[in-house]
Amino acid sequence: MKTILSLLLCCSAVAQVADTKQTATYKRVKAELDAVPAIDTHDHLWPFETLPGYVETERGHGMNLSSIWRNSYYTWFNPTTKWTAGGKFEDWWQKAKSDFANARATSFYRYQLPAFEDLYGVDFEKITDEQASALNDRIFENYRDQKWLYHVVTERANIELMLNDPYWARLKFTTYYPFEVLVFNVTTLVRGFNSSEFSNPWDSPYRFAADNGLELKSLDDYLTVIDRVFQKAKAAGAVCLKTTLAYERTLDFVNVPKERAEKAFGRSRKTLTDAERKDFEDFIMWRLVELSAKYDLPFQIHTGQARIQGSNPMLLVDMIAANPKTKFILFHGGFPWVGETGVILMRHSSHVWIDSVWLPTLSYTTAKRAFHEWLEVMPSDRIMWGADCNHAEGIYGATEFTRRCVAEVLAEKIDRGELKDEHALRIGRQILRDNALALFPQLKDRLWKHKGKLEPPPVDKD
Numbered sequence: 142m143k144t145i146l147s148l149l150l151c152c153s154a155v156a157q158v159a160d161t162k163q164t165a166t167y168k169r170v171k172a173e174l175d176a177v178p179a180i181d182t183h184d185h186l187w188p189f190e191t192l193p194g195y196v197e198t199e200r201g202h203g204m205n206l207s208s209i210w211r212n213s214y215y216t217w218f219n220p221t222t223k224w225t226a227g228g229k230f231e232d233w234w235q236k237a238k239s240d241f242a243n244a245r246a247t248s249f250y251r252y253q254l255p256a257f258e259d260l261y262g263v264d265f266e267k268i269t270d271e272q273a274s275a276l277n278d279r280i281f282e283n284y285r286d287q288k289w290l291y292h293v294v295t296e297r298a299n300i301e302l303m304l305n306d307p308y309w310a311r312l313k314f315t316t317y318y319p320f321e322v323l324v325f326n327v328t329t330l331v332r333g334f335n336s337s338e339f340s341n342p343w344d345s346p347y348r349f350a351a352d353n354g355l356e357l358k359s360l361d362d363y364l365t366v367i368d369r370v371f372q373k374a375k376a377a378g379a380v381c382l383k384t385t386l387a388y389e390r391t392l393d394f395v396n397v398p399k400e401r402a403e404k405a406f407g408r409s410r411k412t413l414t415d416a417e418r419k420d421f422e423d424f425i426m427w428r429l430v431e432l433s434a435k436y437d438l439p440f441q442i443h444t445g446q447a448r449i450q451g452s453n454p455m456l457l458v459d460m461i462a463a464n465p466k467t468k469f470i471l472f473h474g475g476f477p478w479v480g481e482t483g484v485i486l487m488r489h490s491s492h493v494w495i496d497s498v499w500l501p502t503l504s505y506t507t508a509k510r511a512f513h514e515w516l517e518v519m520p521s522d523r524i525m526w527g528a529d530c531n532h533a534e535g536i537y538g539a540t541e542f543t544r545r546c547v548a549e550v551l552a553e554k555i556d557r558g559e560l561k562d563e564h565a566l567r568i569g570r571q572i573l574r575d576n577a578l579a580l581f582p583q584l585k586d587r588l589w590k591h592k593g594k595l596e597p598p599p600v601d602k603d
């Protein structure tokens with residue numbers, strides 16, 4: 142009995158030590174990382190007037206607690222009670238508060254908790270009805286003014302610049318926030334075989350061609366139009382390309398001959414076989430990869446968790462190997478294939494980067510393992526991060542999750558004697574900031590925090 146007791150005591154002591162976040166090393170590293178003004182390489186922050194979270198409440202149009210959950214990753218596999226337009230908060234909350242029962246351990250739930258805790262002083266795990274109602278009121282009040290976004294993004298999350306992917310108007314090339322950096326989303330361009338592919342005019346290369354007096358009647362015309370779109374994106378300040386094709390199709394892109402792609406041009410989707418359509422898309426993707434090099438716009442590619450069949454980053458390796466002048470950025474660390482993504486870097490580190498964007502939100506534990514492994518198999522100047530959210534609370538939560546995750550990994554390596562303090566802090570700073578500034582050197586002209594300013598300089602709105 143005595144032995145069992147001492148064993149239990151010993152185990153509980155070990156269990157306490159096992160939480161890296163309780164160690165002095167972690168606390169020191171985390172404080173240092175919190176002080177790093179971050180370069181966030183990916184978000185979806187809509188113009189303030191059209192944030193997708195707005196609902197009709199008793200007090201009018203605005204954001205509320207239901208918006209914060211509905212417009213988060215939480216709803217991807219957790220059911221949530223729908224908000225009724227004009228409804229009462231209490232009615233919604235009485236049903237919604239039991240929605241979280243099966244989600245407590247999921248990262249899609251947990252990544253938002255730091256926002257409630259740090260921005261509102263609320264422990265969502267133990268929230269009472271009164272606290273929920275007060276939280277709802279405060280969220281509504283905060284979103285009366287876009288200063289809330291500025292405050293949370295630039296001060297609380299300590300983000301200096303944010304690359305923003307405007308997937309709602311891909312070819313509009315407009316920015317809305319002074320801390321925002323334009324991303325050129327090329328996802329839909331691979332479908333340019335027919336104008337009927339573009340229901341949103343702001344995505345349509347056909348509309349772009351018409352607006353710019355360009356003919357678009359052949360594949361050659363189309364290639365000319367795409368080149369002009371690249372020129373416009375570059376002139377508008379875009380720093381990179383982004384594609385989310387992994388949600389729609391396989392990442393296996395074959396370098397098909399032009400004659401095969403030509404067969405699809407001008408025809409509508411229903412008259413094409415799947416193979417013919419894939420030929421066209423593959424052909425255009427290879428041209429986009431070449432234009433990425435030509436215009437020095439590194440290519441952010443969504444890999445992993447999307448259509449699971451076909452989103453393994455290993456499918457990109459032949460295209461990566463054949464295009465050494467293109468800078469490839471493998472998004473989301475290829476989750477769940479984080480080890481595979483690491484080995485791609487190991488073999489092609491001269492022109493490939495890993496972006497851990499969204500990874501801690503998908504699975505905090507996988508992200509920790511990924512950072513541990515990646516730092517062992519590649520140079521530390523290859524890893525970046527991003528928040529990948531569409532409201533202040535999500536951005537704060539995802540940023541805090543990333544800072545914690547990186548700090549835990551570095552602290553563990555320090556305490557195991559695998560990293561010196563100063564080297565660990567340098568790596569943390571690289572992941573959060575310096576690697577993005579090295580890959581996108583034009584951002585150095587837009588840095589503003591060192592000037593002692595409270596806000597970034599304003600940008601002209603159109």
Ligand SMILES: [Zn+2]
Pocket residue numbers: 183184185306529
């Ligand atoms: Zn995204």
